Amino acid sequence: MQTNLPLNFKDKLDQFTEQWSPKVIAEMNDYQFKLAKLQGEFVWHNHPETDETFIVLHGKMTILFRDNSIDLNAGEMFVVPKGVEHKPVAKQECHILLVEPRGVTNTGQTSSNLTAENDIWI
Amino acid sequence: MQTNLPLNFKDKLDQFTEQWSPKVIAEMNDYQFKLAKLQGEFVWHNHPETDETFIVLHGKMTILFRDNSIDLNAGEMFVVPKGVEHKPVAKQECHILLVEPRGVTNTGQTSSNLTAENDIWI
Numbered sequence: 628m629q630t631n632l633p634l635n636f637k638d639k640l641d642q643f644t645e646q647w648s649p650k651v652i653a654e655m656n657d658y659q660f661k662l663a664k665l666q667g668e669f670v671w672h673n674h675p676e677t678d679e680t681f682i683v684l685h686g687k688m689t690i691l692f693r694d695n696s697i698d699l700n701a702g703e704m705f706v707v708p709k710g711v712e713h714k715p716v717a718k719q720e721c722h723i724l725l726v727e728p729r730g731v732t733n734t735g736q737t738s739s740n741l742t743a744e745n746d747i748w749i
Numbered sequence: 750m751q752t753n754l755p756l757n758f759k760d761k762l763d764q765f766t767e768q769w770s771p772k773v774i775a776e777m778n779d780y781q782f783k784l785a786k787l788q789g790e791f792v793w794h795n796h797p798e799t800d801e802t803f804i805v806l807h808g809k810m811t812i813l814f815r816d817n818s819i820d821l822n823a824g825e826m827f828v829v830p831k832g833v834e835h836k837p838v839a840k841q842e843c844h845i846l847l848v849e850p851r852g853v854t855n856t857g858q859t860s861s862n863l864t865a866e867n868d869i870w871i
Contacts, residue, residue: 631817633825655800655828655848658780678777684824695753702806703755706777726777726848 636662636684640722642749647741649725649733650749661725662749663733665717672735673712679727680706686721690714758784758806762844764871769863771847771855772871783847784871785855787839794857795834801849802828808843812836 634652639662643650647669649661665688681690682704690697690705691714697705707713734742756774761784765772769791771783787810803812804826812819812827813836819827829835856864 631819633819633821633827635822635825637824653802653826653828655802656831656850658848660802660826660828680775680777680782697753697755699755700757702759703757704775704782705755706775706782709778726780728778 634660636722636724639749640664640684646720647733648743648747650747652749654729657729658726659729659731659746661727663723663725664720665715665723666720667717669715670734670737670739670741671712671714672737672739673710674707674727674731674735675710677709677728677731678706679709679731680704680725681715682724682726684722684724686717686719688715688717688721688723691716756782758844758846761871762786762806768842769855770865770869772869774871776851779851780848781851781853781868783849785845785847786842787837787845788842789839791837792856792859792861792863793834793836794859794861795832796829796849796853796857797832799850799853800828800831801853802826802847803837804846804848806844806846808839808841810837810839810843810845813838 646664649663653660683699687700768786771785773781775782805821809822
């Protein structure tokens with residue numbers, strides 16, 4: 628549901644506790660902005676059809692790649708290129724804003740018990 | 750230029766002083782992430798072909814519409830729908846992250862001395 632109100636990240640983050648379960652807060656054309664809470668280790672996966680943007684709002688996370696890794700702190704972002712295998716991890720709970728096309732599943736081509744229902748709005 | 754390093758908003762913002770002159774820091778598919786510093790009043794304009802996303806990083810701004818307005822503080826975002834006339838204003842300098850398709854001009858269909866050169870990367 629699109630609104631005419633400012634979208635406040637903290638207010639929206641307060642509305643859910645689930646980890647690894649992105650919630651849509653806005654759409655821009657056919658792209659979505661999703662908030663997510665991460666802690667622990669995600670699964671290796673990739674998105675063959677699209678880049679994926681991670682913006683860290685609170686805490687810190689690491690994105691593992693097969694041959695290196697990148698540490699992201701609050702106030703930092705990174706775009707994972709399409710098709711590149713990656714695995715997000717976070718020791719402490721980390722809050723992020725994801726930007727990607729509508730319809731992207733969090734685990735990409737990988738089937739996992741961490742695969743979240745898609746297109747859940749808050 | 751896309752990098753394999755985390756993009757730190759503060760570090761990037763420290764690299765320029767111009768106001769109303771968005772600088773590209775990353776691309777996701779055919780979309781761009783741009784940092785901008787705003788102060789004063791922009792011009793009325795619209796983008797007939799695309800929505801435009803404002804994310805406030807520091808300070809506060811207001812987006813005026815023909816029939817209402819929206820106040821945005823740090824940690825808040827808003828998506829201006831395509832074709833909707835709007836005028837960003839900020840009393841004090843405000844730092845924002847814009848997300849929109851590659852090729853969008855800051856003043857949209859309006860010709861102005863505030864029209865900035867496009868696709869400037871930092």
